[in-house]
Amino acid sequence: MSVPTVSIGGFLGAGKTSLINNLLRNASGKRIVVFVNDFGAINIDYDLIEAEETDRISLSNGCVCCTLNDDLVKSIVGFCETNPPDFFVIEASGVSDPKALDASLHALNRSGMAHMKKRLYLIDADQFGNLNYADTEDLIDHAAASDLIILNKIDLGSPQAVSDIEGLLAQSAPRSDCLKSSYGNVPAELIFGRSRICSDPSAVSKAKHDTKAIYESYSFANFEPLSQTSLENLTVEMSKTCLRAKGTIYLKDSPQAPVQIQLVGTRVNIREIGNGSSDNPPPTRLVTIGWANQLDPSTLSDLLGTQPLDGIST
Amino acid sequence: MTTVLFHGGPIVTVDEDHQHPEAVFIDDGCIIFVGDMAEAEALASADTQRVDLNGSVLLPGLIDAHSHPLWASKTRGAPVVDVRAETVPTFEAVLGKIQRRVAAADPGEHLLFFGLDAQLHAGFRALTRAELDEVAPNNPLGVQTSNCHALYMNSAGFAACGIDADFATPTGSVIERDDNGTPTGKIAEAITWSALETFYSAWGDERLSEEFQDCIEQFVRNGITTTTEHLYLPFYKAYYLNALSKGWPLPRIAAYQQAVTPDMIVEPLNYGTDRLWIAGVKIHADGSPFIGNIWLTEPYLENEVTLERMGLPREHTGSTNYPDAFFEKMVRNYVGQGWQMTIHTQGDRTIDMVLDILEAVLTETPRPDHRFRLEHCALMRDDQIERCVELGVLGSFFINHITHWGVPIEDVLFGPDRAAHYVPAGSAAKRGMRISLHADTPMTDPSCLELMQAAMTRRAGDGRCVGPGECMDAYSALRAVTIDAAYQIMKDDVLGSITPGKYADFAVLAENPLDVSADDVSKIDVLETWLAGEKVWEKGA
Numbered sequence: 001m002s003v004p005t006v007s008i009g010g011f012l013g014a015g016k017t018s019l020i021n022n023l024l025r026n027a028s029g030k031r032i033v034v035f036v037n038d039f040g041a042i043n044i045d046y047d048l049i050e051a052e053e054t055d056r057i058s059l060s061n062g063c064v065c066c067t068l069n070d071d072l073v074k075s076i077v078g079f080c081e082t083n084p085p086d087f088f089v090i091e092a093s094g095v096s097d098p099k100a101l102d103a104s105l106h107a108l109n110r111s112g113m114a115h116m117k118k119r120l121y122l123i124d125a126d127q128f129g130n131l132n133y134a135d136t137e138d139l140i141d142h143a144a145a146s147d148l149i150i151l152n153k154i155d156l157g158s159p160q161a162v163s164d165i166e167g168l169l170a171q172s173a174p175r176s177d178c179l180k181s182s183y184g185n186v187p188a189e190l191i192f193g194r195s196r197i198c199s200d201p202s203a204v205s206k207a208k209h210d211t212k213a214i215y216e217s218y219s220f221a222n223f224e225p226l227s228q229t230s231l232e233n234l235t236v237e238m239s240k241t242c243l244r245a246k247g248t249i250y251l252k253d254s255p256q257a258p259v260q261i262q263l264v265g266t267r268v269n270i271r272e273i274g275n276g277s278s279d280n281p282p283p284t285r286l287v288t289i290g291w292a293n294q295l296d297p298s299t300l301s302d303l304l305g306t307q308p309l310d311g312i313s314t
Numbered sequence: 315m316t317t318v319l320f321h322g323g324p325i326v327t328v329d330e331d332h333q334h335p336e337a338v339f340i341d342d343g344c345i346i347f348v349g350d351m352a353e354a355e356a357l358a359s360a361d362t363q364r365v366d367l368n369g370s371v372l373l374p375g376l377i378d379a380h381s382h383p384l385w386a387s388k389t390r391g392a393p394v395v396d397v398r399a400e401t402v403p404t405f406e407a408v409l410g411k412i413q414r415r416v417a418a419a420d421p422g423e424h425l426l427f428f429g430l431d432a433q434l435h436a437g438f439r440a441l442t443r444a445e446l447d448e449v450a451p452n453n454p455l456g457v458q459t460s461n462c463h464a465l466y467m468n469s470a471g472f473a474a475c476g477i478d479a480d481f482a483t484p485t486g487s488v489i490e491r492d493d494n495g496t497p498t499g500k501i502a503e504a505i506t507w508s509a510l511e512t513f514y515s516a517w518g519d520e521r522l523s524e525e526f527q528d529c530i531e532q533f534v535r536n537g538i539t540t541t542t543e544h545l546y547l548p549f550y551k552a553y554y555l556n557a558l559s560k561g562w563p564l565p566r567i568a569a570y571q572q573a574v575t576p577d578m579i580v581e582p583l584n585y586g587t588d589r590l591w592i593a594g595v596k597i598h599a600d601g602s603p604f605i606g607n608i609w610l611t612e613p614y615l616e617n618e619v620t621l622e623r624m625g626l627p628r629e630h631t632g633s634t635n636y637p638d639a640f641f642e643k644m645v646r647n648y649v650g651q652g653w654q655m656t657i658h659t660q661g662d663r664t665i666d667m668v669l670d671i672l673e674a675v676l677t678e679t680p681r682p683d684h685r686f687r688l689e690h691c692a693l694m695r696d697d698q699i700e701r702c703v704e705l706g707v708l709g710s711f712f713i714n715h716i717t718h719w720g721v722p723i724e725d726v727l728f729g730p731d732r733a734a735h736y737v738p739a740g741s742a743a744k745r746g747m748r749i750s751l752h753a754d755t756p757m758t759d760p761s762c763l764e765l766m767q768a769a770m771t772r773r774a775g776d777g778r779c780v781g782p783g784e785c786m787d788a789y790s791a792l793r794a795v796t797i798d799a800a801y802q803i804m805k806d807d808v809l810g811s812i813t814p815g816k817y818a819d820f821a822v823l824a825e826n827p828l829d830v831s832a833d834d835v836s837k838i839d840v841l842e843t844w845l846a847g848e849k850v851w852e853k854g855a
Contacts, residue, residue, distance in 0.1 A: 103837065106837060107837070110834065133414070133415070133418035136414070137395075137411070137414065137415075140411075141401050141402070144401070144402065144403055144407065145401075168410065171406050171407060171409075171410045172402070172407045172410045172411065173403075173407070174403060174404050174406065174407060175403050175404075
């Protein structure tokens, strides 16, 4: 039986991981295999997804549209031949074109193993207005090519901003349904249940991948605990040069308590994540993604006191 | 001297004298041997590079016989904004895209949008200069149609291009005007392309160079090693020579110079042994079926799309681009200079007119092996195919009309009877015409596998087959993007098949297009592209 597949796209920090975790928590006993496409050398997204280890597959080091489609297809075929789940969920990297998955899904559709059920696209209602022209247009084009747009983080955006985005989507993505949410809280039934939304991947044209390096990503691991001042300097630097950063770090003041750092656009969120007394504390690491001409690995290296792992551009 | 031995996979030669060989041996960019592995081994030395195909399939480099790589870079490359219906779904969405771009523009910045489509954009209506002035009072702005033949501009756009009430409309072009002669917004045909040059030059050469490099990659990543630059103009030469000098993997280019008057100079040239040469001359006899300026014996259908969106009058049968005498003078002049002619013809009445002229010219001054070509051939009739075969005139068929616009062609433009034989590549091939297929990039994206699939399935956007009687078999479709395409550009002696003595241009595919089902041909992965004995592209490299 062909396994229904849901893809989840959205710009860096739109809330894809939160949405997936929410769907997993409300899956009502359905078995869901999640493919996570990280855009960095460390699988931060992978670690934040709450699925069982074997049902959480990481596709790292590149965006899914160019280098990873073969891996994705092979992996899906593997599941279908041995232990097909009720659903596949594919999280596309924050910078990949959701249409790029279509070639893979066409191949799977032909084999009768899996089919595209729904293309979801998340928009961050809070940060949308801060994006530059080019990112805004990419985002609108991607949204227009999806079946369901989830306008997320409406608790953070002003009512006027939310209503402006809705108006824009009504004009520019008239064939996609739109749903508002906070914290990726979307009824699972709407995604996994029966609905009128169904798409045929072959009907959508091939996406083009821009081969020029636009975004760069640098990852850091195992650096020393930071002083409060270093942390402040780091957040200031990242909010100036990064589009998105995620990581787990330790502070000199409380070296037993790991802290999760999340940056989306200009918004930084830092919170303790517990686990401090565990025998197996989470490792120190930080993934940063930004414009190729703005992100400066040497400044970040100085602040963190360690060299980056291999950088990636796409 | 670099020698390479290919083996270990199916080799589709498209040469009836060398079928199913085990190995191909090349030396210094040319094919030396095609045949048994043992004989190929005997030619090899210690330095010979061995390419084990590992089951992938070796084909001749693919050929798109009618394209515009440099012009496509100008037309669709950044900063042109893509508003084609596949990206921007409705007319209102196009307006939104234009408004947001204007809001982000620098003062005086030239703004262009590509892909407005009367048939595919729901809610389409013709744009006017006045409306565009409201949207963009301070920037020269143009919106080009997806068929490339028409452009809408605002006042600043018209001013930048120097087109005003006093500007005389060039023969063969259209400028829509009010009673005072002031342009009202829309221009069409050759004036469109010269007006657009104003925008392209405002953006400078650096931009064009970058976009050209990207466009070249689009061709080679699809296994295309030879194509044409139809509408070549003499000033294009510098960009092409720059590409060659930089060592970009430029496919071989057969250039057909655009003629808009009878007195243009066509300079013969051939650079880098068949990397760029002037192959002949291109003239537009008529325009685009999608804006209504093609010449027909039977009128367009009458409905909301043709009457309202396209603004055609009732009983519309269109017309040719040039007055008959002017057109004939052009043809006679360039034929007289000895050039191969490629003539843009879409409507059947246009084809009648062009065949009459070609027949008269060939009767007066017979020319063996002229290989005169008709381009696109949307509404070519059965009797015209017969007449072409008798005259030795060849059709190059724009088969992607079916895949991209098949639904409106059948439902709203021409009806099922004419749609059943629209772009009649299948009938022409069956009658023995050596046809070619083309994507006419920038109108559609470059991919010879997509062309093959389109010709084999004639499947339109909604999945229907438009004209099952015209579907081609896989081998005929493959010939139309290899050996027969080479024939049409007069290079079948050195291109188009895996034959000893020809250039070592190859496409390596994951699967054999002659074996997979017709609906899957375009999905075959191109793994490698070889040009003149060098691997110029590799998937995932």
